[in-house]
Amino acid sequence: MKRALSLRVRMMLLFCIVVGVLLAGSYVAFYLALRSVVHSQFDHRLIEAEAPVAADLATDTDDEDVAALDIPGEYFETLDPSGRPIAFSKNLNRHAIPFSGSTQNLQTIRDTALGRLRVGAATIHRAKGDEVLILAMPTFDVSETLERFRALLLLLFPCSLLIMGGVAAWYVGRSLEPIAALTEQTSQMAERVKVAATRTISARAARDALPLASTGRDDELGRLTDAFNKLFACMEGALAQLRQFVSDASHELRTPLSILQGETELLLKEQREPGEYHRTLEVIDSELKKLSRIVEGLFTLAMADAGQLRLQREPLYLNEVLEEACAMVAPRARAKQISIERKLDREVPYVGDEIFLRHLFLIFLDNALKYSGQESKVHVEMAPVNGAISVRFQDQGVGILAEHLPHIFERFYRVPQNDATEAHSGGLGLAIAQAIVRAQGGAIECASRPGAGSTFTISFPRNGTDGEPES
Numbered sequence: 001m002k003r004a005l006s007l008r009v010r011m012m013l014l015f016c017i018v019v020g021v022l023l024a025g026s027y028v029a030f031y032l033a034l035r036s037v038v039h040s041q042f043d044h045r046l047i048e049a050e051a052p053v054a055a056d057l058a059t060d061t062d063d064e065d066v067a068a069l070d071i072p073g074e075y076f077e078t079l080d081p082s083g084r085p086i087a088f089s090k091n092l093n094r095h096a097i098p099f100s101g102s103t104q105n106l107q108t109i110r111d112t113a114l115g116r117l118r119v120g121a122a123t124i125h126r127a128k129g130d131e132v133l134i135l136a137m138p139t140f141d142v143s144e145t146l147e148r149f150r151a152l153l154l155l156l157f158p159c160s161l162l163i164m165g166g167v168a169a170w171y172v173g174r175s176l177e178p179i180a181a182l183t184e185q186t187s188q189m190a191e192r193v194k195v196a197a198t199r200t201i202s203a204r205a206a207r208d209a210l211p212l213a214s215t216g217r218d219d220e221l222g223r224l225t226d227a228f229n230k231l232f233a234c235m236e237g238a239l240a241q242l243r244q245f246v247s248d249a250s251h252e253l254r255t256p257l258s259i260l261q262g263e264t265e266l267l268l269k270e271q272r273e274p275g276e277y278h279r280t281l282e283v284i285d286s287e288l289k290k291l292s293r294i295v296e297g298l299f300t301l302a303m304a305d306a307g308q309l310r311l312q313r314e315p316l317y318l319n320e321v322l323e324e325a326c327a328m329v330a331p332r333a334r335a336k337q338i339s340i341e342r343k344l345d346r347e348v349p350y351v352g353d354e355i356f357l358r359h360l361f362l363i364f365l366d367n368a369l370k371y372s373g374q375e376s377k378v379h380v381e382m383a384p385v386n387g388a389i390s391v392r393f394q395d396q397g398v399g400i401l402a403e404h405l406p407h408i409f410e411r412f413y414r415v416p417q418n419d420a421t422e423a424h425s426g427g428l429g430l431a432i433a434q435a436i437v438r439a440q441g442g443a444i445e446c447a448s449r450p451g452a453g454s455t456f457t458i459s460f461p462r463n464g465t466d467g468e469p470e471s
Contacts, residue, residue: 007179008172015168016161023160027153035146042142043106046120049074050135054122057133066133075114075136081129097136108139115140178225185232253294256287263287297428301411301435311353311439318350318357318389318460319382325361326380329369337374340365343381348389350460352440360436363429364393364456371397371454388442389460400448408446409434 005013053076057065066087069076076089077097088094098109099119107119117136124131263280266272272280303310326340333340368378376396383390400408407413411431437444441461448454 008176011172011176012165012168015172016165019164019168020161023157023164027157031146031149031153034149038142038145042118042137042139043120046106046118046135046137049137050120050122050133053135054124054133057124057131058126073137075117077134077136078124079132079134081131083132086131097134099134099136109136114138116143178222182225182228185228253291256290256294259287260284294428297432300432301428311356311436313351314354315349315351316354316357318348318352318391319344319346321354321357322361322380322382322391325358325365328362329365332369333378336369336372338369338372339377341377341379343379343383346383348382348384350389352460356436357440360433360458361391363433364458367429367456368393368395368397368454371395373397384462385459388462391458391460392455393457394453394455396453399450399452399454400446401450405446405448409444 049071053066053069057078066076066078066089068090070090072091074089075092075097077092077099078086079099080086085096088096092114095113097117097119098112099107099121109117109119114136116139118139119134119136121135122133124133263283267277267280323342323344326342330340365378365380372378372395378396379392379394381390381392381394404413409430411428434444437458437460443459445457445459446454447457
C-alpha cells in the first residue's frame with residue numbers, strides 16, 4: 001500500500017501552492033500596472049516634447065528649423081500632405097521614420113535603423129498647406145527598465161517561495177507539536193491499558209505518561225489539548241480505580257471461598273456426626289450469604305457506574321419506610337442492648353423506590369449497630385430542612401479519624417481500626433448507599449469524631465414529593 005504524505009507535508013504543500021499562486025498573480029498584476037504607468041509617462045513626455053516644436057513651426061514657414069534640431073533621444077521629421085518627407089532633424093541623418101498612423105494616435109515601430117521607436121504626429125497648419133510633424137523617441141530606456149524589473153520579479157518569486165516555505169514549515173511544525181505530543185501520549189496510554197492487567201507500571205513510566213501541560217492558547221489545538229488532558233485524567237483515575245477494585249474484590253471473595261472450600265473438604269474427607277454436618281452447613285450458609293451480598297453489591301455499583309441504576313418512582317411515605325427499616329434491625333439492637341431513638345412523628349410524602357430506600361436506611365442502621373458499644377444509643381431523625389428532606393443517623397460508636405472521612409465512600413475502603421467489623425459488609429455498604437442517594441438526586445454528609453461516634457446526614461430533594469400514596 002502506498003504510504004500517504006504526512007499532514008505536515010500536505011499542509012506545507014497546500015500553503016506553498018496557495019501562496020505561490022497569490023504571489024505570481026500579485027507580481028504579474030504589479031508588473032502590468034507598472035508597465036502601464038511607465039508607458040503612459042513616456043507617451044506624456046513625447047507629447048509634451050512635440051507640442052512646442054509644432055507650435056513654433058506653425059508660426060515659422062522655414063522648414064530649415066527642423067533640420068537644425070539635434071536633441072538627444074528625439075527625432076523630428078516633417079511630411080507634406082501626400083506623405084513625402086520635407087525635412088529631417090540633424091540626428092536622423094535623413095533616415096525616414098516609417099510612420100503610417102494618424103495624428104490622433106501614438107504608434108510603436110519596431111526593427112528600425114534607430115531601434116524600437118515610439119512615434120507621435122501633429123498637424124501643422126500653414127498657408128501653403130498642412131504638414132505633418134513626426135516625433136520619434138527610442139523606447140530603449142523604458143524596455144530596459146521593464147526588463148530589469150521582470151528579472152527582479154523572477155528572482156524575488158523563488159526567494160519569496162523559499163521564505164514562505166520556511167515560515168510555513170516552522171509554523172506548521174509548531175502548530176502540530178501538540179498533536180504529535182497527544183499522539184505519543186495516546187500511544188502511551190493505550191500501552192498502559194494493555195499491560196495494566198499483566199504487570200505494574202513503574203513510577204517513571206507513570207510520571208512520563210502524565211497529561212500534557214496546557215498550551216495556554218484559546219484556539220482549536222489548545223482546546224483539544226485540554227480535552228485530551230481531561231480524558232487522560234479520567235482514564236488514569238478509571239484505571240487506578242479498576243485495578244484497586246479488582247484487587248479488593250479478589251481479596252474479599254478469596255476469604256469466603258477459602259472457607260467454603262475448607263469446610264467442604266473436611267466434610268468429604270471422612271464420615272462425621274450429624275451435628276458436625278449441621279454446624280458445617282451453617283458455616284457454608286453464612287459464607288454463601290456473604291458472597292451473595294458482595295455479588296449483589298458489585299452488581300448494583302456496576303449498574304450505577306453505567307448510569308443504568310433505574311429506580312422506581314412510586315408515591316410513598318418516607319417516614320414509614322424508615323420505621324420499617326428500624327423494626328427490621330430492632331432484634332439485633334436488643335441483642336446488644338442498643339436503644340434506637342426515633343424522631344419520625346411527621347408524615348413525609350415522597351416519590352421514590354421503596355426497596356432501594358429501605359436498603360439505604362438498613363446500611364446506615366447496620367453500620368450504627370456494628371460500631372456502637374453495649375447499652376448505647378442510636379438516634380434516627382427525619383425532618384424537612386431548607387426545602388429538602390433530611391434523614392440523620394447518629395451513633396455513639398468508635399468514630400472515624402478525619403484523614404479517613406474523604407475515603408469512606410470508596411469501595412472496599414476500610415478504616416484500619418474498624419477492619420474486623422467492616423469485613424462483614426465487604427466494604428461496599430457506604431459505596432452502595434452513595435450510589436442510591438445520587439440516583440435519587442440527593443447527597444450524603446458525614447461528621448465524625450474518634451470516640452464520640454458518627455453522624456450521617458442524607459438530603460433528599462423534594463421534587464419527588466408532588467404526589468401522595470394512596471391510603
